[in-house]
Amino acid sequence: MMEEDDFDPEVIKRFMFVNRKAPYGTVYALESLETVLISAAFDQDVSVVFLDDGVFQLKKGQDTTGINMKNFSPTFRALEGYDVEKLYVEKESLEARGLTENDLVVDVEILSTDELREIMAAQDVVISA
Amino acid sequence: MTTMLHTVNKSPLERNTLDSCLRLATAGSAILLIEDGVYGALRGTTAAEKIAARMKDFKIYVLGPDMAARGLNEAPLVDGIEVVDYGGFVDLVAEHEAQQAWL
Numbered sequence: 001m002m003e004e005d006d007f008d009p010e011v012i013k014r015f016m017f018v019n020r021k022a023p024y025g026t027v028y029a030l031e032s033l034e035t036v037l038i039s040a041a042f043d044q045d046v047s048v049v050f051l052d053d054g055v056f057q058l059k060k061g062q063d064t065t066g067i068n069m070k071n072f073s074p075t076f077r078a079l080e081g082y083d084v085e086k087l088y089v090e091k092e093s094l095e096a097r098g099l100t101e102n103d104l105v106v107d108v109e110i111l112s113t114d115e116l117r118e119i120m121a122a123q124d125v126v127i128s129a
Numbered sequence: 130m131t132t133m134l135h136t137v138n139k140s141p142l143e144r145n146t147l148d149s150c151l152r153l154a155t156a157g158s159a160i161l162l163i164e165d166g167v168y169g170a171l172r173g174t175t176a177a178e179k180i181a182a183r184m185k186d187f188k189i190y191v192l193g194p195d196m197a198a199r200g201l202n203e204a205p206l207v208d209g210i211e212v213v214d215y216g217g218f219v220d221l222v223a224e225h226e227a228q229q230a231w232l
Contacts, residue, residue, distance in 0.1 A: 020149065020232070028232070052149055113152055121130045121155040126229040 007042075013124040014045045019054035021129060023073070024064065029057050030072055032129035037075075040082035047086035047123075048079070049116065050108070051093040058089070058104040076106045090116050130155065134225035138164040138232060141176035150231040151179060156186040161213070161221055163192045170196070172205040184209045192218060 017036050021028040039046050050058055057073065064071040079087070087108040094100070094110065101110060111119070120126065135154050139146035147169050150160060162169050169176055170191040180189060184207070193212045196202055206212070213221065222228060 018229070020146075051153075052145060117153050117155055120153060120229070121133065123131060124227060126133075126227060128230050128232055 009043070012043070012045050014047070014122065015039055015125045015127065016047045016049060016120060016123040018049045018051065018120075018126060018128040019057055020052040022053040022056040023062070024067065024069055028129040029054070030070070032127075033057075033072055033075055035127065035129075036079065036084060037082060040079075040084050043083075046084050047088060047119070048084060049088045049090070049120075051090040051116070053097075055089055055093050055097060055099060055104075058106060058108070059099070060103055060105050062105075073105050079106075088116060088119065131226045132224075133158045134221050134228045135160045136228065136230045137162050137166040137169065138230070140165040140168040141179065142168060142174060146231045147176070147179065151183050151187075154187065154229075159188045159190065159221060159225060161190045161192065161218065162210075163195055163218075167191050167195045167199065167201065170206045170210045171201065172207050177207050180210070181207050190217070190221065 017032055019029060019032055023029045036046065036048055058076060062071050062073045087106060088111050089108045091110050091112055101108065133155065135150050135158055137147050137150050137160060141147040147166065154160065168174065169180055171177060189210045190213045191206065191210055193214050196204070196212065
């Protein structure tokens with residue numbers, strides 16, 4: 001008999017990863033990205049959101065050779081290959097930082113706060129960083 | 130729609146965590162202030178008005194042990210905020226379908 005907590009591959013849950021931190025000052029951004037990649041192995045309905053300083057994770061032209069840290073921004077372009085295709089950026093956060101879609105390393109869907117709120121409310125699991 | 134419990138663990142006087150939670154949480158959600166987030170429950174701070182203005186949209190709780198740890202047991206709270214203990218925290222988690230931790 002199936003216990004409630006057993007993993008059932010037939011059940012697809014909606015997982016949303018919410019990124020609110022800039023990339024290199026703390027380890028949150030990198031750890032979140034690694035969690036997204038792991039979740040992709042489970043064939044769930046995964047989306048990734050960038051808001052507040054999280055939008056800086058997607059800024060083009062990152063060069064970390066001077067700080068001895070891995071530049072993980074190219075990995076966002078690889079997410080499509082893992083069937084993680086829903087990348088959302090909050091318009092207000094982007095504009096507040098003087099950025100436009102052209103400043104980002106990957107194609108994203110720009111959402112208003114209202115649109116994002118609606119999508120967030122429809123998730124089964126929200127993991128924030 | 131999923132019923133959501135939001136937790137906020139950063140002081141609104143230092144970070145924008147509470148602002149983002151209040152901006153993106155769906156009306157009717159529960160918000161629990163924990164750790165340094167409890168400073169957001171205090172009356173008379175420069176951040177108090179942010180929560181006071183949204184009391185009609187959300188049910189807002191604050192974790193008592195985190196208040197006590199910071200010497201805030203007797204401190205006046207924004208009207209309508211409910212203090213819960215760890216058991217109350219567990220009840221809130223159980224009553225909602227999902228949780229979102231604003232860090």
